Amino acid sequence: MRWKKISDAVVRRLPLYLRVLEDAHRDGGKDLMSSQELGQRAGVSPALVRKDLAWFGEFGKQGVGYEVVFLKQELRRILNLDRVLPIAVVGVGKLGHALARYFQGRFEDDPDFNLRVAALFDADEKKFGVRVGELEVRPVSELAERARELGIKMAIIAVPAESAQQVADLCVKADIRGLLNFAPVKLVVPEGVRIANADVSLELQRLAYYLEG
């Protein structure tokens, strides 16, 4: 499925579709959904929904639409979310702590939510051993070892700007393949490692543009 290069524009809409289907499933009722409705709820045109899905297979039935449960499972499979995905949080300050707790809560609400914070790391020894739910903060020096043990392939970087690149380097060494970066810096990583930036200041600064006044 992955031999043909699928554009990132497409990939970033898949989780959106997945959420719509999950919501529809949870709220019960609908077994079927048309590209029309799926698009409406995801904020995307029906044609684009069909085109996006068609990259991965033929999931619909003409004249009928898409089976909610089936398409949901397919999307989970495509997104590698059909099994538990352990994640590391590096940097357990206020933000890292909040994120760890958020995902713990999210899992309690919905056991099918397969993103799981599985390890916490910090550089500050005063934090070592601090508990967040079931987890204990470990020294960041143990990252590679523990990531290997736990099969961790993604990490959330919630450290200060000054140490973010260092942490990214450690993650790369630990064979982590996806980084969600909250620090306000452009990380440099080798090919094959994906970065998503969650830079709150940048987003607010962008919004500020539209205030005009």
Add this chain to the structure above:
Amino acid sequence: MRWKKISDAVVRRLPLYLRVLEDAHRDGGKDLMSSQELGQRAGVSPALVRKDLAWFGEFGKQGVGYEVVFLKQELRRILNLDRVLPIAVVGVGKLGHALARYFQGRFEDDPDFNLRVAALFDADEKKFGVRVGELEVRPVSELAERARELGIKMAIIAVPAESAQQVADLCVKADIRGLLNFAPVKLVVPEGVRIANADVSLELQRLAYYLEG
């Protein structure tokens, strides 16, 4: 300047350029920067840097480049960041708390950083009066009144998914024009109100696609 519709693709690069210039200025040395270097540091092609900036005026000198301090000020002006921009945080759970503290710290580090968290709101009366730095959590029912008093035009929504739309509606009533939404829901707002989504789960789910394994 704003009569010609400038694409969002352009606008979201401006804060990136601004950051590069601020970093360069802080680290001293360079008074001038070429589109080449600016692009390099921002992760954008030099041609695109020039084209983006050209939408707003002629800021460079042929054969020389852009004056760092001058372009920085111009970008701040364009982004409405040349004056303090008060922001509300709605929902002071772990995440809201962390974000409020983050921006307080950011301001202490750099007094020129003009995004300022100026008010905190929550629906839970157990939180009323709780202090975060200089600020006290207020009932969300006071949002409109206080937003008006303080001139707040942007808000960070850090409430549970179930109440996010309600909060967004309140913000709209309070004449807030920009929303940074951390809740995993698609908010519906009238024309003229901008939304930026900071949906951590969605970003991680997108990253998961690239794990292939």
Add this chain to the structure above:
DNA sequence: TAGATTGTTAATCGATTAACAATC
């Protein structure tokens, strides 16, 4: 002046939309 780099136009590339035959 000679060299460098901007601002801008034309060319290219990629993503979205429109349209419709296939078919459930």
Add this chain to the structure above:
DNA sequence: TAGATTGTTAATCGATTAACAATC
């Protein structure tokens, strides 16, 4: 069967890149 909606191709739209004259 008739009506509806998919999967897919062609048309459109928009964003990025290439190229270069203008000029510091």
